[in-house]
Amino acid sequence: MSGRDLAMRALIVKCVADIAAKAIKDRRSDLADVMANGDRFNVAAPDAPELNLGKVWRTEPKGTAGLTDASAFTVWMQDNYPDRVTWDARITDLGKAIEVLREYAPELVDEVPLVEPWAEAEVLRLTERSREACGPAGETNVPGVAYEPPGPGAVTVKLSDDGPAVIEQLWREGRIDLTTGEVLAITAGESQ
Numbered sequence: 001m002s003g004r005d006l007a008m009r010a011l012i013v014k015c016v017a018d019i020a021a022k023a024i025k026d027r028r029s030d031l032a033d034v035m036a037n038g039d040r041f042n043v044a045a046p047d048a049p050e051l052n053l054g055k056v057w058r059t060e061p062k063g064t065a066g067l068t069d070a071s072a073f074t075v076w077m078q079d080n081y082p083d084r085v086t087w088d089a090r091i092t093d094l095g096k097a098i099e100v101l102r103e104y105a106p107e108l109v110d111e112v113p114l115v116e117p118w119a120e121a122e123v124l125r126l127t128e129r130s131r132e133a134c135g136p137a138g139e140t141n142v143p144g145v146a147y148e149p150p151g152p153g154a155v156t157v158k159l160s161d162d163g164p165a166v167i168e169q170l171w172r173e174g175r176i177d178l179t180t181g182e183v184l185a186i187t188a189g190e191s192q
Helices: 003-034 070-080 098-104 117-130 163-172
Strands: 040-045 048-058 064-067 085-091 109-115 145-148 155-159
Touching: 003 048, 003 155, 048 163, 064 117, 070 085, 070 109, 070 117, 085 098, 098 109, 109 117, 117 145, 155 163
Parallel strands: none
Antiparallel strands: 040 048, 048 155, 064 145, 085 109
């Protein structure tokens, strides 16, 4: 086989791959319109329902909680849960050690509240569970905390072990529309 023949085959396969890539993107988009997060489909061969071609499912992502304003959250925690807030020092003159500054030059130390990491994690877990900003005792409207609902799940397409052979047979029979993925019905006069 010549280099030109191989190049022709490569171009044909590339063209088919490009068409197939666009088709799967379009079919996933179509599926995303009709599937809810967490939906699953097992797909059987059109002429042999007992033969599993594969599965299609849509993931079910979880929402997330995050701090939108750490300062507002820290003030709120300090006002409502002071036992869950520690104080840390901010040094305005890095040339001196914190202990020396506290003893001999307290005017150079800016004490600031810091929410304990475990307390912040607790609030974020409660926020995710309640799907709104939520404090340790169930308070809502906690400043500086927000709940971000989950986005749409991803559509996944997975062939079974038998899927490729069945689809290849349908392709050889001319029963697959490459651009839509539709399995075409056998018309009168055609045999299987």
